[in-house]
Amino acid sequence: MERRTRHETGFQYLFTLGIVVGVAIGLITTLFQINPFISDELLLSQNTDEDDSYELQKSLQMISENQIQPSSNLPGTLLKRAEEVLARMISAExxxxxxxxxxxxxxxxxxxxxxxxxxxxxxxxxxxxxxxxxxxxxxxxxxxxxxxxxxxxxxxxxxxxxxxxxxxxxxxxxxxxxxxxxxxxxxxxxxxxxxxxxxxxxxxxxxxxxxxxxxxxxxxxxxxxxxxxxxxxxxxxxxxxxxxxxxxxxxxxxxxxxxxxxxxxxxxxxxxxxxxxxxxxxxxxxxxxxxxxxxxxxxxxxxxxxxxxxxxxxxxxxxxxxxxxxxxxxxxxxTVRPFVVNHLEMNTPAPTPASANLNQTTPAVAGK
CATH class of the missing domain: 3.90.550 (Spore Coat Polysaccharide Biosynthesis Protein SpsA; Chain A)
Structure with missing residues (x-):
């Protein structure tokens, strides 16, 4: 009976991760369809003292209820967070x-x-x-x-x-x-x-x-x-x-x-x-x-x-x-996370200063 319980526990972790990541990807895709330019505010809790799976589910709920600000780092950060949660769960098991x-x-x-x-x-x-x-x-x-x-x-x-x-x-x-x-x-x-x-x-x-x-x-x-x-x-x-x-x-x-x-x-x-x-x-x-x-x-x-x-x-x-x-x-x-292979970050161009002359063809010189 103990062996069966441990086997079921292992498969349960993988099944749970599949659901969580699947929901995350769906929510992220919807969010990007609404607003492809997302800010850097991501309300994923960094408090590792609390239960990992609870924190992840809480973050997903906040996304679904539009309680977070748009952020360009959202897809990669959320999926990386899911990977880290799973790694800690498996490491403990x-x-x-x-x-x-x-x-x-x-x-x-x-x-x-x-x-x-x-x-x-x-x-x-x-x-x-x-x-x-x-x-x-x-x-x-x-x-x-x-x-x-x-x-x-x-x-x-x-x-x-x-x-x-x-x-x-x-x-x-x-x-x-x-x-x-x-x-x-x-x-x-x-x-x-x-x-x-x-x-x-x-x-x-x-x-x-x-x-x-x-x-x-x-x-x-x-x-x-x-x-x-x-x-x-x-x-x-x-x-x-x-x-x-x-x-x-x-x-x-x-x-x-x-x-x-x-x-x-x-x-x-x-x-x-x-x-x-x-x-x-x-x-x-x-x-x-x-x-x-x-x-x-x-x-x-x-x-x-x-x-x-x-x-x-x-x-x-x-x-x-x-x-x-x-x-x-x-x-x-x-450290390396190839685009598309591991996460869904968009290739957002670097921000252009508001004062920049968009018609300027030569680089600006400091002090001029």
Missing amino acids: VKILCLVMTNSTRKAAHHVKLTWGRHCNKLIFISDGNDESLPSADVGKEWHREGSWAKTNGALKYVWRKYREEFDWIIKTNDKNYVFVENLQEMLLPYTPDEPIFFGFRMNPILPQGYMSENAGLVMSKEVVMRLVNNAFDGKDKKCPQWNDNKHPDDIKMGICLAAVNAVAGDSRDWEGRNRFFPMDVATHAFVQPTKYKWFWTYTFWPAFIGMEGCADTPVSFHYIKPAVMYAIEYLAF
Whole structure:
């Protein structure tokens, strides 16, 4: 019964947003038909302490009753407000802990914190020392001795012990990833954290249900993390590779452990079958050639499309992202708003001063 309630809640958010935005667009269109030149006064409440959906509905009611002054910023501002409301609603419903693996010799972690990391509900860095500026945690001497698989074990045990009440899902990445956290939250809405399910870029060799590429990031429900920590790690399940196991890469080791605790590999593709998780950088996947990266075409679990046709418009993660590119993606994703694509602002010309001579053909010179 609880699972059904959470599923219904997720779909209810999307359904509600559709109604709200639909009404907003209708009202905006009508308003522009009446008066296409709108002033800068927009009576959308900025008080985030009050209920978001109530504030949005109140603003729409004010528009419908002609209680606001015309404003050229109305369409874009109202729709942006709707997006922000939905993002906060989903963020409260789908709490993501971003677990970022790094070390003291790499400085990319600081750029993760300033870009996509700020979108996480909780951001934890795992390093080879405690860095209060991030902050990061050192999960013990074992992984220094045994390697990255021991580091993964220690990291998951650490966040389960210290933060288990603060997340629904974990995405395990490293400081070379860029993650669209809001897209991940939206993707996870139909699922619940008590389901033993995990997501990522699915590879197919060795294991019956495959495993998730280490590069693209691994998303695990709270139930999966609990099972790994309590039932698999530290020799609790003999099928799960131990720290000093060198037979397989870490992502295959994790796949073996996940299978041992009966976790289910989820399908993270969008409804058109396009990938959301990517083990390489944006350019490689958007402009990839069939003859390059043969391992990709050989080991991918699902049939892969070539180039942008295979990339979902709601991607979750990319890998091999340099710090400068993190800022570029952050700007393009969260600041740039292409005309028509994201909002309905009119291309209103710049205001002409009342004293200007409309017949003047040469530019005015200051002081004359």
